[in-house]
Amino acid sequence: MTDSAKLSxxxxxxELKLRHGTIGPDVxxxxxxxxxxxxxxxxPGFTSTASCESKITFIDGDEGVLLHRGYPIDQLAERGxxxxxxxxxxxxxxxxxxxxxxxxxxxxxxxxxxxxMSRFYTGFRRDxxxxxxxxxxxxxxxxxxxxxxxxxxxxxxxxxxxxxxAKTPTLAAMAYxxxxxxxxxxxxxxxxxxxxxxxxxFAVPCEPYQINPVLARAMDRIFTLxxxxxxxASTSTVRLAGSSGANPFACIAAGIACLWGPAHxxxxxxxxxxxxxxxxKDRIPEFIARAKDKNDPFRLMGxxxxxxxxxxxxxxxxxxxxxxxxxxxxxxxDPLLEVAMELxxxxxxxxxxxxxxxxxxxxxxxxxxxxxxxxxxxxxTVLFAVARTVGxxxxxxxxxxxxxxxxxxxxxxxxxxxxxxxxPVEARG
Ligand code: SDX
Numbered sequence: 110m111t112d113s114a115k116l117s118x119x120x121x122x123x124e125l126k127l128r129h130g131t132i133g134p135d136v137x138x139x140x141x142x143x144x145x146x147x148x149x150x151x152x153p154g155f156t157s158t159a160s161c162e163s164k165i166t167f168i169d170g171d172e173g174v175l176l177h178r179g180y181p182i183d184q185l186a187e188r189g190x191x192x193x194x195x196x197x198x199x200x201x202x203x204x205x206x207x208x209x210x211x212x213x214x215x216x217x218x219x220x221x222x223x224x225x226m227s228r229f230y231t232g233f234r235r236d237x238x239x240x241x242x243x244x245x246x247x248x249x250x251x252x253x254x255x256x257x258x259x260x261x262x263x264x265x266x267x268x269x270x271x272x273x274x275a276k277t278p279t280l281a282a283m284a285y286x287x288x289x290x291x292x293x294x295x296x297x298x299x300x301x302x303x304x305x306x307x308x309x310x311f312a313v314p315c316e317p318y319q320i321n322p323v324l325a326r327a328m329d330r331i332f333t334l335x336x337x338x339x340x341x342a343s344t345s346t347v348r349l350a351g352s353s354g355a356n357p358f359a360c361i362a363a364g365i366a367c368l369w370g371p372a373h374x375x376x377x378x379x380x381x382x383x384x385x386x387x388x389x390k391d392r393i394p395e396f397i398a399r400a401k402d403k404n405d406p407f408r409l410m411g412x413x414x415x416x417x418x419x420x421x422x423x424x425x426x427x428x429x430x431x432x433x434x435x436x437x438x439x440x441x442x443d444p445l446l447e448v449a450m451e452l453x454x455x456x457x458x459x460x461x462x463x464x465x466x467x468x469x470x471x472x473x474x475x476x477x478x479x480x481x482x483x484x485x486x487x488x489x490t491v492l493f494a495v496a497r498t499v500g501x502x503x504x505x506x507x508x509x510x511x512x513x514x515x516x517x518x519x520x521x522x523x524x525x526x527x528x529x530x531x532x533p534v535e536a537r538g
Pocket of ligand 1: 154337338340341342371372373374376400401407408409410411412413414415416465467470471472
């Protein structure tokens, strides 16, 4: 196993240490590069840059593998549940029955939010995008829970972690209810995480809400599929915000803001809007041509991935879940699903998509599933944020507890003006 690499710069040779992970690519440790050579590295999209060491999630993009603490996502999604996956991501091991009971008890009893939060919402317009409300309300948690913002205190870090996992669904459901003009529904301690979320979103005071176990199971599985994903854009945002010592609520709010982008978590909303715009199978060739046209900014939303150059393992499970939900609800011949399945088949056999290794990602089928569950399109990324909160918190906690942790402060390649002197306005041409 090679343990070093050599960088030749003119007559000077610099030795760089290689570090080896459990699985996945080795890394060249360049921490001393600038000190030893006066050089920076340049990698604007971080396509070849490891920003940290982590033990939480591993993706093999070529093989289409996603592991959480070593466990494959398909096994966790099909044989476990979201709250168990939360425990695994936070603590590193699957819980015993007793550990799961205690964790579930703690999360359940943190699901309520301070009653003043309900008045916080009334400051928003009713038609505000729910993601804007989430950025605001999650950030506002640090104004209500000062007793768990001292990041140097392990107990407060865990309390803040549990609070985030427990309260994000409540805040998300409140954002939805506020958006549609219905009264907020309090969490219920007798329901599971996914049942409670569906109840808070779809129950109304006038009649009992019947939990559909098939739909609750699908919701739980969708949460598991979105829980964590290595150092994606929003997780990197949370880590960078946290590296300055900012409180966890503010860091998660930063992650939600980043997730909102259509290139990232906003793709599920954009993918469904795209399917609706395509409208019917006979218009697919027109959109495929646009996706290939270099002069057209249009992209097939829900396709492609920075890491997966093979099928996104989450997309397969999401497609199965989509069919389960549509079958349970008796939705036959959903036009959007028909367009999606035809689009997928055409794209998977098109030389452009094959050459660029563009496969459906987790966002391709999630929109159809969430729409069938009863959520409006603008709530899709909110649900992604609810699920990803545990991944953000686990990664934030790992960073804070890393003894080598320092504030993140990238450098740059400067190509602006060299130093020049100020000229008074009358002397400017
Ligand atoms: C998520 O990082 C994560 O892990 C994210 C995520 C998570 O769980 O956290 O998995 C969640 O964000 C999934 C991705 C959701 N986004 C989308 O579905 C939006 C559509 N996809 C693209 O915008 C794009 O594929 C990205 C953003 C996902 C990846 O972009 P990259 O890695 O920077 O790739 P690129 O933009 O450089 O594209 C490479 C080539 C380009 O062509 P060339 O310039 O080389 O000729 O592929 C083309 C692109 O034009 N391409 C597409 C395309 N995606 C890439 N062409 C048409 N349609 C697409 N969707």
